[in-house]
Amino acid sequence: MKIIKLNAIDSTNSFLKEMVIDSVVENFTVVVAESQIKGRGQQDSLWLSEPFKNLTFSVYISFKNFKIKHKKNLLFAISLAVYEAIIKETKLHISIKWPNDILSGNKKICGILVENSIQKDKIRHSVVGIGLNVNQINFSEAINKVSSLKLLTQKNYDLDVLLKTIVSKLKKRINQLENKEFEKLEADYLKVLYKKNTPTMFKDSKGVLFMGFISGISKEGLLQIELEDETIREFGIKEVSFA
Known part of the structure; x- marks a missing residue:
């Protein structure tokens, strides 16, 4: 696993996408920012993060033969990997809010942005941006229903350990994806989906x-x-x- 650490950057997803254009990038290359100025979430929403307190990073994932018609399983694999990593390191009771936010109760602790490069009927590679609130305890009043691992557990976390755990879980779930274990991925996802079967x-x-x-x-x-x-x-x- 190749990790590129940057002090400050607009967006790790944007940086990694430029890298892919300009050079050959090793699979599961990670770009992590200590301070991210213009982090992006779903539908171009902003992801705001206090410097040096949280995990803001992107992962490059290439595929040998992954058809776009199976795209939903990619979201399942990625969100499950992050979900499992957080549980491993914190033992928190959490859930996945469709499509791929991670919640504790009704409060968001992690957002995920997946940007795919498509060729004909296949996804050639993905750049996966992950923003996880870790040691930050103060949030803007303009941001509703957010929390962090420290607020929830009263503990400080080593960002490098968390990062390695997430990438390790990501490799395992992507391996399931490559092996076309789609039913397993969907079943695991639905088990932990927020408000599933709840009026x-x-x-x-x-x-x-x-x-x-x-x-x-x-x-x-x-x-x-x-x-x-x-x-x-x-x-x-x-x-x-x-x-």
Whole structure:
């Protein structure tokens, strides 16, 4: 595993994507920033992190023969790897919020951004950005429902140890992906999915409230919610939220 450490950078994902364009990059190369100025989350949202307190890094993953139609399993593998690493190091009770946030209770402790390079019907490689709140204890009032490992356990964590554990778990889960263990990945993901099979109030992109429960993930990777009349609606990212 090759680790590149940077003092300060706009975005580790952007840096690593440029590296891939300009040079041959070893599989599972990691770019980690002690301070990330313009970290990006899903749908171009910002990921704000206090310098030297958290893990903000990106991992390069190349594939031999991974078809884009199986893309949802990549998200399963990555989020499960991070989930398992956090549990190994902290013993916290956590869950995965669709598609790939990590929560403790209803508070976010980790965000994941996956950017894929596609050629025809295959994903050639992915750049996976991970932002994990570790030793930070003060957060902006503008950011709702966030926490950190230190706030939850009252312990300080070694960032290098956490990083190595995450990458180790990532290699194992990506190996399952390469071996086409898709049913195993999906089953493991659904077991720890936030609010799975729990009656919940949701809000759609038009602001309409409705009751239902998360029943699964569609073939295309959409969130499936069963309504009170037992019909199932499917939603993409940003099309539905918890009310």
